[in-house]
Amino acid sequence: MSDSAEITAAPPAPLLELRGISKQFPGVKALDDVSFAVYPGEVHMLLGENGAGKSSLMKILCGAYSADAGEVYYKGEKVDVSSTAEARKLGIAVIFQEFSLVPFLDIAQNIFLGREPKGRWPGIIDRRRILRDAKRVLDSIGFEIDPSVVVDTLGVAQQQMVEIAKAISQDARILVMDEPTAALSDREADLLFALIGRLKADGVAIVYISHRMAEVFAIGDRITVLRDGRRIDQLRPADVTPDHLVRMMVGRNVDMSYPRHFAERPGxxxxxxxxxxxxxxxxxxxxxxxxxxxxxxxxxxxxxxxxxxxxxxxxxxxxxxxxxxxxxxxxxxPDVAARRGIALIPESRKSEGLALLRSVGDNLVVAALNKLFPRRLYDPSDAQRTADGLIRQLRIATPSARQAVGLLSGGNQQKVVIGKWLAAGAxxxxxxxxxxxIDVGAKSEIFALIDRLVAEGxxxxxxxxxxxxxxxxxxxxxxxxxxxxxxxxxxxxxxxxxxxxxxxxxx
Known part of the structure; x- marks a missing residue:
C-alpha cells in the first residue's frame, strides 16, 4: 500500500476546548477535573441534574467565573478568558436561563446595550439605526415585534427571544443556550430549532443545556453528561437511549412516565x-x-x-x-386569596415566588404567618419546627433551614415555593x-407531590x-x-x- 493511501484526514480541531477544569465554592466542589470541547457547526448537548456543574462550567467558559485549575484553548491556542469582555472578543455569547435584560429599556436598547450606534453629535445615539438594526436581527430569528417595546411589558417567552436576538447580534461563533425552550411553545421552539440549523450551517458552535430528552435527540450532535461536578461520559445520540442518559445523570433509575391515579369521581x-x-x-x-x-x-x-x-x-x-x-x-x-386558601406557584419562582436572600425557613413559613401565629406573636422555635418538618416532608436538599434559598437548585427552590403554601393550608x-x-429527577418528584396533594383533597x-x-x-x-x-x-x-x-x- 502506498504512503498516500495510508494517510487519513486529521479530525477537525475544536473551536474551543476546556481541559481539566476545577472550581470550588465554600463547602461545595462545583467542578472536578472536567474537560469539554466544542466544534464548528455542531450542537453539543450538556446534560445533568440541577447542581451537576453545568452553569458553573458555562460561566467559566464565558469569563464570569475564574477556574481554580485547568486551561482553555481557542482554535488550538491557550487563552485567558478572565472576563466576559475577553469571552466576547472570542465570539462567545451565553443566553442564561435567568435573563440579563434591563427591564425599563426597550428591546432595541437591550439588544445593543453597550454597543449603541453613535449619532451625528458626541454622546448621541442614532435612534433610527438602532431600531432598524434591531428589527433586522429580530426578523432573522422569526420574532415579529416592535423593537421599541419596553422589555418590562414582555412575557417570559418574549424576553427569551430578546436574549437570543441579543446574542445573535454579537456575531457569536460559540453560542451557549441554557434551557432556551423552557418558556417557549412548541411553535416557538420549532422556530428556534430552525434558527439553530441556520447557525450550524454558518459554522457556529452551539452548547445547548436542556432537561427535555426530545430536544437532545432532535437537534444534538454530541452529548456530555455531568454529575456531581464530574464528567460522566461523552457520546452521540445514536449510541444511547433516554433511559440510559437519565441513569447517567442521576445515578439511579427514574420513572419518566409521571404515573398517577386519575380522579374517577372528583369531589x-x-x-x-x-x-x-x-x-x-x-x-x-x-x-x-x-x-x-x-x-x-x-x-x-x-x-x-x-x-x-x-x-x-x-x-x-x-x-x-x-x-x-x-x-x-x-x-x-393576593392576600385575600391566600387567606381564603388559594396558592399561586408562579412561572418565575426567583422573581415572584421566593425571597432569594432570605433563608429556606423564612420562605417556608412566610405564607403561613397568620395561621401559625394568630395572636401576631412570632415564636422562632415554632417557625423552626414547621420549616424542619416541611424540609423532611418534601425532601428539600439543604444543609439546614438557615441556608439562603437562592443557593438551592431549581428543583429544590420549587419545592420551597410549594412548601410555603402547604404550611398555609391551601x-x-x-x-x-x-x-x-428543573431536571428530570426533580420533575418526577414535583409531579408526585402534586398527585399527593390532590389525593389528599x-x-x-x-x-x-x-x-x-x-x-x-x-x-x-x-x-x-x-x-x-x-x-x-x-x-x-x-x-x-x-x-x-x-x-x-x-x-
Whole structure:
C-alpha cells in the first residue's frame, strides 16, 4: 500500500476546548477535573441534574467565573478568558436561563446595550439605526415585534427571544443556550430549532443545556453528561437511549412516565370562574376545578394562561365576571386569596415566588404567618419546627433551614415555593409552569407531590407549555387561544393533537 493511501484526514480541531477544569465554592466542589470541547457547526448537548456543574462550567467558559485549575484553548491556542469582555472578543455569547435584560429599556436598547450606534453629535445615539438594526436581527430569528417595546411589558417567552436576538447580534461563533425552550411553545421552539440549523450551517458552535430528552435527540450532535461536578461520559445520540442518559445523570433509575391515579369521581367544586375578563387581554373565561383533580390550562405562549392564573389569585384586576371559591365569591388582592386558601406557584419562582436572600425557613413559613401565629406573636422555635418538618416532608436538599434559598437548585427552590403554601393550608394550588428549568429527577418528584396533594383533597390548576405533561398528568384540560377558552378536553380526549388543534386553529 502506498504512503498516500495510508494517510487519513486529521479530525477537525475544536473551536474551543476546556481541559481539566476545577472550581470550588465554600463547602461545595462545583467542578472536578472536567474537560469539554466544542466544534464548528455542531450542537453539543450538556446534560445533568440541577447542581451537576453545568452553569458553573458555562460561566467559566464565558469569563464570569475564574477556574481554580485547568486551561482553555481557542482554535488550538491557550487563552485567558478572565472576563466576559475577553469571552466576547472570542465570539462567545451565553443566553442564561435567568435573563440579563434591563427591564425599563426597550428591546432595541437591550439588544445593543453597550454597543449603541453613535449619532451625528458626541454622546448621541442614532435612534433610527438602532431600531432598524434591531428589527433586522429580530426578523432573522422569526420574532415579529416592535423593537421599541419596553422589555418590562414582555412575557417570559418574549424576553427569551430578546436574549437570543441579543446574542445573535454579537456575531457569536460559540453560542451557549441554557434551557432556551423552557418558556417557549412548541411553535416557538420549532422556530428556534430552525434558527439553530441556520447557525450550524454558518459554522457556529452551539452548547445547548436542556432537561427535555426530545430536544437532545432532535437537534444534538454530541452529548456530555455531568454529575456531581464530574464528567460522566461523552457520546452521540445514536449510541444511547433516554433511559440510559437519565441513569447517567442521576445515578439511579427514574420513572419518566409521571404515573398517577386519575380522579374517577372528583369531589365538590372548589373553583368556579364565570365570564372572567381583564385588561390583560383575557375575555369571557369559564373554568371549573374540583377537589381531587388536576385540571390543565394550556395553549400557545401568549394565549392568556398566566393572565387567567393571576386574575384568579387577585394579582391582576378583573373587569368583568365572577370568581367563586369554596362556594363563596372572592375578589381583592393576593392576600385575600391566600387567606381564603388559594396558592399561586408562579412561572418565575426567583422573581415572584421566593425571597432569594432570605433563608429556606423564612420562605417556608412566610405564607403561613397568620395561621401559625394568630395572636401576631412570632415564636422562632415554632417557625423552626414547621420549616424542619416541611424540609423532611418534601425532601428539600439543604444543609439546614438557615441556608439562603437562592443557593438551592431549581428543583429544590420549587419545592420551597410549594412548601410555603402547604404550611398555609391551601385548598387550591395554581401551578404556572411547575417544571420550568428543573431536571428530570426533580420533575418526577414535583409531579408526585402534586398527585399527593390532590389525593389528599386539594385541587390543582396546572399551566404547562409541555403538552406531554398536560396529557400525562391532568384529569382534563382547558385550551386557550387569543385570550379565550377555545375548548375543553376530557380525559379520553386529552391528546397532544387535540391541544394543538384547539390552540392554533378555529373550529
Amino acid at each position: 365538590e367544586v372548589v373553583l368556579q370562574v364565570k365570564g372572567l375578563s381583564a385588561a390583560t387581554g383575557i375575555s369571557d373565561i369559564d373554568i371549573e376545578v374540583r377537589r381531587g383533580e388536576i385540571v390543565g390550562l394550556c395553549g400557545l405562549v401568549g394565549s392568556g394562561r398566566t393572565e387567567v392564573a393571576r386574575a384568579i389569585f387577585g394579582a391582576d384586576p378583573v373587569s368583568e365576571g365572577e370568581i367563586i371559591f369554596d362556594g363563596k365569591p372572592i375578589a381583592g388582592e 385548598k387550591l394550588f395554581i401551578f404556572d409552569e411547575p417544571t420550568r428549568g 386539594a385541587a390543582a390548576l396546572m399551566i404547562s407549555s409541555e403538552q406531554i405533561e398536560i396529557c400525562h398528568v391532568c384529569d382534563r384540560a382547558y385550551v386557550m387561544r387569543d385570550g379565550r377558552i377555545a375548548g375543553h378536553l376530557t380525559r379520553s380526549e386529552l391528546t397532544e393533537e387535540n391541544i394543538v388543534r384547539l390552540g392554533m386553529h378555529d373550529e
